[in-house]
Amino acid sequence: MSESPLNPDELAAAYLKSRDVPCPNCAYNRRGGVTAACPECGHDLAILHEDGGWKKQHRQLATRILTMLLVLCIVQVLMSGYATIFWLNMAIFSAASSMTLYLYLIQGVVGLIAYLALSIFTVRVRRRTRSDQEITATKVSSPMLAYLIVTILLWLSSFMYEFF
Numbered sequence: 811m812s813e814s815p816l817n818p819d820e821l822a823a824a825y826l827k828s829r830d831v832p833c834p835n836c837a838y839n840r841r842g843g844v845t846a847a848c849p850e851c852g853h854d855l856a857i858l859h860e861d862g863g864w865k866k867q868h869r870q871l872a873t874r875i876l877t878m879l880l881v882l883c884i885v886q887v888l889m890s891g892y893a894t895i896f897w898l899n900m901a902i903f904s905a906a907s908s909m910t911l912y913l914y915l916i917q918g919v920v921g922l923i924a925y926l927a928l929s930i931f932t933v934r935v936r937r938r939t940r941s942d943q944e945i946t947a948t949k950v951s952s953p954m955l956a957y958l959i960v961t962i963l964l965w966l967s968s969f970m971y972e973f974f
């Protein structure tokens with residue numbers, strides 16, 4: 811975990827600036843306080859000693875979201891795989907092979923490769939999120955964005971079959 815550049819007093823000041831926080835010892839409202847120690851009783855704010863409990867929660871939330879995304883990716887891999895096998899079977903054994911049939915087959919293969927790559931990407935981001943590396947919204951949302959783009963592109967590409 812990266813070292814915080816703020817000292818306990820600066821952290822307390824930032825945290826207390828806009829929050830009603832009772833002192834854990836004497837319940838004095840610490841809002842607007844600029845020191846970690848309570849001016850009434852000298853007790854330090856408990857939150858400064860919990861080693862970023864909120865950070866752990868963010869990590870858990872991010873990991874959970876990425877797990878759900880991974881499940882979605884795997885479902886898409888299975889569906890694309892099934893479509894690929896189905897249309898490959900049709901292409902080989904069906905006498906009436908058409909352009910549309912090959913387009914479906916190509917879409918199945920493209921989807922299979924894209925969602926497989928996305929699954930690997932999601933696993934990697936999820937692993938990094940679970941370990942002690944800095945979590946940023948960009949890092950966590952990039953596989954989601956990639957999933958959306960791939961899904962929208964594949965969905966849009968199915969419209970071009972209308973022209974054949």
Ligand SMILES: [Zn+2]
Pocket residue numbers: 833834835836837838848849850851852853
């Ligand atoms: Zn106090």
